[in-house]
Structure formats: C-alpha cells, structure tokens
Amino acid sequence: MITTATGELSLPVSDAFSFRDATANGTPEGERDHIRGPKNAPVTLVEYGDYECPYCGRAHFIVKELQQLTGDLMRFVYRHFPLTSVHPHAEQAAEAAEAAAAQGKFWEMHNHLFEHQQALDRKHLIEYAANLGLDVPRFSHELAEHAHAAKIREDLLSGIQSGVNGTPTFFINGVRHDGSYDLRSLLAAIQNAAES
Template sequence: MSKLKAMKSVSEKDSDSNPIYTIAGIGVVLIGIAVVYLALFGPSPTIDLDKLEGNANFKGNPDATVRIVEFSDFQCPACGFGFTQLQQILPQYLDRVKFTYRHFPLNNVHPYAQKAGEASECAADQGKFWEMHDTLFTNQENLTIPNLKSYAQQLNLNQQEFDACLDSSKHASKVASDFSYGASIGINSTPTLYVNGEKFSNLTAEQWKQALDSKLA
C-alpha cells in the first residue's frame, strides 16, 4: 500500500511539473520564431554607402541624397530585364540621384560575363563606360571577345587601345574585386540593388518610380 502511495506521489510530482516544462518549451519555440522573424524581416545591417559605391563608375548628381548602387552581370537575363525597366525611369531623376554600377559576374553560369565587365572598364578608360554598358545589355546574347571588339568600333573607341586593354585583362582584378566585395556583404544573385543602403532585387519601372519618389519626398 505504501508502495502504491509512493508511486502515486511520484506521479503527482511529475504531473505537477509538466506545465512548467510545457511553458518552457513554448518559450523556446517563441524565441526561435522571433529570431527567424528578425532575420527575415528585421532591420538590415548598416551599410557604409561610400564602401558600397567603391571607386566605381557612376552617373547622375554626385552630391545627391538618393544613391543607388547596382551589382550586376552583363550576361544575366534578369539584369537585362532590370536594365530595360530602370532605363525608363532613371533619366528623369539623374539631377537628384546618383547611380553607381558594380560588377558581379556569375562566372559559373555566365561564361562571357567577366570579359564583358572588363570590356566596359576598357571603354571607361576612353570615357565611354555608359555607352558600352548600354550596348552590352542590349546585346546580351552576343558577348564573345570578337563581339566586344566590334562594339568598341561601333562606339568609335580607339580600337588599338581597347583591344590591348581587353587582351591583357587589364581590368580583370577590378571586376573580381567588385565581386569579392559583393559576396562579402551577402550578395549571391543578380541584379542586387541598394537605394541609400536599402536592399532591392528587380523592380519594374513603376516600382522604381514609387521607390525613388518615396526616397526623395
């Protein structure tokens, strides 16, 4: 009889302690949910805008309060779409916005992206980065080295200088440096854009207009 009482006593103690364990378990689950929520929807880490822009090609107002930085790949189809959308809107805002382009060639899937990036920098040496930038995005399916040299001719660049620049991989390290920096801040896809440090992916022309109007308000 005493043994049954003892067993009952132990059972009662276990029963009494269950709510505590249950509450503790719920607490752990809630903490886990909170951590995941903050990771997904919480404030982004502060990004140094000067480092984000780096020593990269830009257009627009250098003193603008709204600063856009794009990490992109000239062979990336999504980047090509993004280019067409931004081109519809950006010219209207260039007096109030600074737009910076940085390279993020996804070489494992886009074998011509690295050289295309280098070609844009070779064009920049002759003051025509943006002309080459636009040409490359307009001709994404034709980015072989002969194509790149042909585009230089179309843009009236000094052909000998351009060819020497491209053939020597003069700007390979600059393109690679952009990629390394982008990877270091968590970029893993293209296009990735930042507006005053706030991260965006591809936007339509209308979404760009809304975003810029909001930032400029």
C-alpha cells in the same frame, strides 16, 4: 574561397575585402565607381549586375527609365557582379566595359552590352569597341591582358560582402532593395528614400 573566371583570385572571403573600403551593404561610392546623376542627389541607387544575365538586361531598361523619371533626385552606380558559373562571357564583358571606361566610354559600352546580350564573345566585343570609336588595338590588348580584372574583383568582393548572391541586386541609399525591381516598385522605393 572565391575564384574568378580568369583564375586570378583565390583567397578566403574574410581576407578579400581590402580591395574596397566598403561599409555595410557596400554602397559608399568609390573613386573607381561608375556614377550617373548629380553628386548631391538625395537618393543613390546601386546595382550589382551581370551583362549576360537576362534579368539584368530587363532591369537595364527600367533603370534608364527611372533616371529619366527621377531627374536630379537620383544618381545611379553600376558595379560588376559576373556570375561566371552560369554566364561564361560575363566577366569578359565586364572587362570590356572597363576597357571602354579607360577611354572615357563606359556608359556607351555599358548600354551596348545590355542591348546585345546575346553576342558577348571577344569578336563581338572588339566590333563594339570599333563601333564606339575606341582605340581598338589598345582595347584588344587590355582584354587579352585582363588589364581591368582587379576592378571586376573589387566590385565582386564588395557585392559578396554586402550579401549579394544573384543579379540584379539593388541598394537604395545603402539599404538592400528586396522587393520587385519593376518600374513601379523601384520608383516608389526611390521616392520613399527621398522623403526619409
């Protein structure tokens, strides 16, 4: 059984995957995915992450550097995988990112959340929305109503189906990257994938 922090999902894992048409490793991009980089890039890096996870916080800056170093070689897909049992604000932060996405500012909020991991409570999330120029009443309402919880569940279930059990977890062109996620290791793996 899988239960989210909002308590809205409790069903057997075998029945849960109708949320996303995912193949092995859950890496095909869906229309609701958040993607940075050229559509025709030879390498796709998918990250399952948690905004409250300190390791994801470190990985965030590595991914940003990778994007600068690889240019058109790579596109990046971010998917939510909130570990609510150890990170009590992770799911709400993911919903905040989706509420910002609904107003065209996913990446701005995404960056802001990772840059302010120690302050992810509702009060701060609303403050971040205001700082980003979002419609704050709409943002606040969507957070309160869990308007984007289905997207979070969809990503979470895709990750579970792909064997994700911690964060960050990376896939490079559909293959789980089980090595280190330091800059040198990820860059080498991306370059190898581009040459394959």
